[in-house]
Amino acid sequence: MADNAYRDTSGRKLTDYPRPSVAVDTAVLTLDPDQGLVVLEARRQNGTGWALPGTFIHEGETLAQAVDRSLRVKANVRGLHPRQLYVFDDPTRDDRGWVLSVAHVQVVRLDQLADRFTDTTRLVSVDTPGRLPYDHADIIDLAVAYVRAHYVDRPDPDRLLGDEFTLRELRIAHEAIAGHPLQRDTFRRAMEPHLVATGAISARGRGRPAELFRRRD
Secondary structure: OOOOOOOOOOOOOHHHOOOOEEEEEEEEEEEEOOOEEEEEEEEOOOOOOEEOOEEEOOOOOOHHHHHHHHHHHHHOOOOOOOEEEEEEOOOOOOOOOOEEEEEEEEEOOHHHHOOOOOOOEEEEEOOOOOOOOOOHHHHHHHHHHHHHHHHOOOOOOOOOOOOOEOHHHHHHHHHHHHOOOOOHHHHHHHHHHHEEEEEEEEOOOOOOOEEEEEEOO
């Protein structure tokens, strides 16, 4: 019987090439009132140490399906739609063999993690994520840099504050993302073109009532 399998210009079939395993790892970030910007970690299956929720791709799965499965199984976190961040492809990154990791990231409200496994997951500061396997610390660093870049000149793009908020609430959220204080007047000038005053006043928190704003887009 004739061999009709595809061959490239060198005459090789796809099966003639070595194939890496493909994994997904996800940095789920949120704001904690006490710790600031934190990342979700899951206890490793061997019971020693922590890692980002991740898994190997199963046959017939998409990357998004694998991410969803890993978050459900490892952390009992559901309904998220992380975006692809970067492919970590160093052939020596994983001591188990040749494994590519497609890293993902998403910023969520803290209540979206309310049902997570409390005995096998934890939320830790992105500044002190602990000793992690492989290049998970690098994934966290890249995820944080990616998110911080999106918060420089856009008001709370991940909608951690809901639809309406005061400028003070917005600045506090952005400071937690940035990891340092922000100059009030400079921050206000950067954000005001992207905000619409609602005409309503908030009496939440301490101090004088403050005007409520919403995002322009």
